Amino acid sequence: MSFLTELKRRNVLRVAAGYAAVSWLLIQIVGTVFPFFGISDDAIRGVMIVLIVGFIPAVAISWAFEWTPEGLRRDSDVDRAAPSSIAMSKRLDRIVIVTLVLAVGYFAVDKFVFDPVRDSAREQAAEQRGRTEARVESYGNKSIAVLPFVNMSSDPEQEFFSDGISEELLNLLARIPELRVISRSSAFTFKNSDLEIPEIAEQLNVAHILEGSVRKAGNTVRITAQLIEASTDTHLWSETYDRELEDIFQIQDEIAADVVLNLKVELLSDIPTMYRTDPKAHELYLQAKHIAFTGGSSDDSEKAHVLLKQALAIDEDYVPALLLISMVDYWLHTETDEREAMIARNAEIRARLKKLVPDNPNLLGWVAWDKFEFDKDMEGAARGFEEAVRSSPGDAELLRGAGAFARHIGKFDAAIALLERSVELDPLCFNCIYLIGDSYHRAGRLDEALESRKRYMELSKGGAYTLGVIHLQRGEPEAALAMFEHPAMNDYAVQAGRAMALDDLGRHEESRAALQQQIEIHGDEHPKEVAEAYAWIGEADKAFEWLDKLYGDDIGRFFTQVYDPAWIKIRNDPRWRGLTVRAGMPRERLEAIEFNPVLPD
Numbered sequence: 284m285s286f287l288t289e290l291k292r293r294n295v296l297r298v299a300a301g302y303a304a305v306s307w308l309l310i311q312i313v314g315t316v317f318p319f320f321g322i323s324d325d326a327i328r329g330v331m332i333v334l335i336v337g338f339i340p341a342v343a344i345s346w347a348f349e350w351t352p353e354g355l356r357r358d359s360d361v362d363r364a365a366p367s368s369i370a371m372s373k374r375l376d377r378i379v380i381v382t383l384v385l386a387v388g389y390f391a392v393d394k395f396v397f398d399p400v401r402d403s404a405r406e407q408a409a410e411q412r413g414r415t416e417a418r419v420e421s422y423g424n425k426s427i428a429v430l431p432f433v434n435m436s437s438d439p440e441q442e443f444f445s446d447g448i449s450e451e452l453l454n455l456l457a458r459i460p461e462l463r464v465i466s467r468s469s470a471f472t473f474k475n476s477d478l479e480i481p482e483i484a485e486q487l488n489v490a491h492i493l494e495g496s497v498r499k500a501g502n503t504v505r506i507t508a509q510l511i512e513a514s515t516d517t518h519l520w521s522e523t524y525d526r527e528l529e530d531i532f533q534i535q536d537e538i539a540a541d542v543v544l545n546l547k548v549e550l551l552s553d554i555p556t557m558y559r560t561d562p563k564a565h566e567l568y569l570q571a572k573h574i575a576f577t578g579g580s581s582d583d584s585e586k587a588h589v590l591l592k593q594a595l596a597i598d599e600d601y602v603p604a605l606l607l608i609s610m611v612d613y614w615l616h617t618e619t620d621e622r623e624a625m626i627a628r629n630a631e632i633r634a635r636l637k638k639l640v641p642d643n644p645n646l647l648g649w650v651a652w653d654k655f656e657f658d659k660d661m662e663g664a665a666r667g668f669e670e671a672v673r674s675s676p677g678d679a680e681l682l683r684g685a686g687a688f689a690r691h692i693g694k695f696d697a698a699i700a701l702l703e704r705s706v707e708l709d710p711l712c713f714n715c716i717y718l719i720g721d722s723y724h725r726a727g728r729l730d731e732a733l734e735s736r737k738r739y740m741e742l743s744k745g746g747a748y749t750l751g752v753i754h755l756q757r758g759e760p761e762a763a764l765a766m767f768e769h770p771a772m773n774d775y776a777v778q779a780g781r782a783m784a785l786d787d788l789g790r791h792e793e794s795r796a797a798l799q800q801q802i803e804i805h806g807d808e809h810p811k812e813v814a815e816a817y818a819w820i821g822e823a824d825k826a827f828e829w830l831d832k833l834y835g836d837d838i839g840r841f842f843t844q845v846y847d848p849a850w851i852k853i854r855n856d857p858r859w860r861g862l863t864v865r866a867g868m869p870r871e872r873l874e875a876i877e878f879n880p881v882l883p884d
Contacts, residue, residue, distance in 0.1 A: 445497035447569030466709035484513030567594035644675035659867035695726035760787035779812035
């Protein structure tokens with residue numbers, strides 16, 4: 284008897300073929316599933332190694348033993364001609380065939396269904412990265428980050444002044460279109476950092492760093508500024524300015540001019556200059572801004588509001604203070620009973636600003652947002668944001684606001700383009716990355732939404748709830764449940780998320796128990812999560828009941844929800860259209876809006 288015949292007789296070839304097919308199928312499944320649970324590539328490689336190593340023992344066992352109805356028996360003890368042995372051989376053949384069919388089926392689905400989707404997503408992402416890299420490279424070495432100037436005053440309370448001077452210099456340089464200037468939220472990440480200048484520049488992808496110090500004593504100020512070439516870590520220029528406090532604006536103008544001169548920037552227009560006001564009003568403004576942006580609490584906003592009123596009592600037409608007090612007033616009262624009074628106050632401020640600085644990009648952006656949120660004039664808001672972006676395409680905050688508007692009205696391509704450009708200028712801005720991920724999510728581009736949300740979680744240590752919802756929409760309830768039970772989950776949303784994932788897993792009793800727990804503990808303060816859970820598990824009546832609790836007569840706040848993916852299962856319900864109509868945002872109106880902000884190449 285030949286060796287090949289003996290291999291066939293002992294079913295070694297059947298076992299080898301079956302083992303290979305099962306192993307291939309397992310590796311494909313593991314390679315797809317493990318990443319969604321955050322399991323490293325090392326674990327995938329470990330599974331592959333175990334399967335490869337296991338091949339030899341499997342073949343050896345199949346040579347020496349035979350699988351029978353009584354279990355494994357030595358080959359020498361088995362009667363091959365017996366009906367049971369023949370039946371077992373046929374059963375093994377069927378197992379091998381079924382496994383091969385499953386493997387081929389998985390390959391076909393992966394190749395012809397999932398692969399095109401993945402390829403399309405990769406191509407879109409690569410195209411976007413290519414455009415971004417080309418734009419960044421187009422500036423050459425004309426890119427800069429302004430780090431927070433060090434407070435050298437004897438009073439540590441004067442840190443607001445050194446930070447404020449740094450930020451104003453940054454904003455002044457950002458108004459030069461020929462320069463790529465990194466925004467505050469990214470540049471100020473490195474305050475008090477131990478990193479070397481080349482490392483900071485690499486993270487921010489800039490060629491130059493501007494750093495310095497500020498010493499304020501009474502009515503005098505000393506500012507030292509240094510321009511550093513990051514690649515060589517050498518000083519291109521430095522200067523120290525000893526002046527009276529009244530000269531602070533002139534000092535900043537001179538620093539900006541010296542930076543432009545030393546970077547050899549060829550300007551198409553004049554170098555912008557600082558807005559002038561009374562030095563005391565300016566100091567109050569800087570103090571208010573420092574408190575407003577570093578404090579975060581309502582008490583801090585109240586303190587900032589008081590300081591801004593004092594600044595405006597000195598100079599009622601001080602534009603930066605007018606813009607900031609409008610923003611702080613919005614933060615304080617947009618969710619309170621004073622909302623309508625706040626809207627009226629801001630309307631007065633906007634009217635004054637229109638007379639003072641009609642073309643100010645920040646004003647244009649705020650007016651556009653007011654038209655959208657308060658007046659429900661989406662068409663006017665679209666035109667306003669187009670004008671604002673056209674006037675200041677290098678303002679990361681403005682681009683972020685325009686992108687947020689675009690995603691609310693369903694213009695997702697525009698939203699992603701605006702937000703990607705914002706991230707170019709503000710690479711460590713986790714709010715920008717949140718908005719990009721949300722735009723991908725609303726557009727149904729779930730692969731990109733997943734990656735953006737993971738990046739957001741790395742930066743902010745939050746966002747697990749939305750990542751769980753993305754997994755649900757991708758048909759991955761196990762991964763969703765893992766995210767809803769993640770340590771980064773907000774306590775008030777844990778049970779709502781678990782209810783959705785458990786329902787998708789067919790564990791309906793556990794799902795209803797989790798939802799009931801959500802209602803009892805957090806339902807009064809957080810009805811939105813309850814409504815979302817009911818919408819997802821298919822109980823539309825309950826979902827709309829809780830939506831009514833959430834918005835009631837204040838349907839104007841519904842503007843953020845029209846395209847929110849959480850409601851995807853109830854969007855075709857006539858009651859959903861009723862909500863959008865009441866909010867002034869029916870789908871057909873939004874689809875008819877033309878929004879084409881022009882960004883420079």
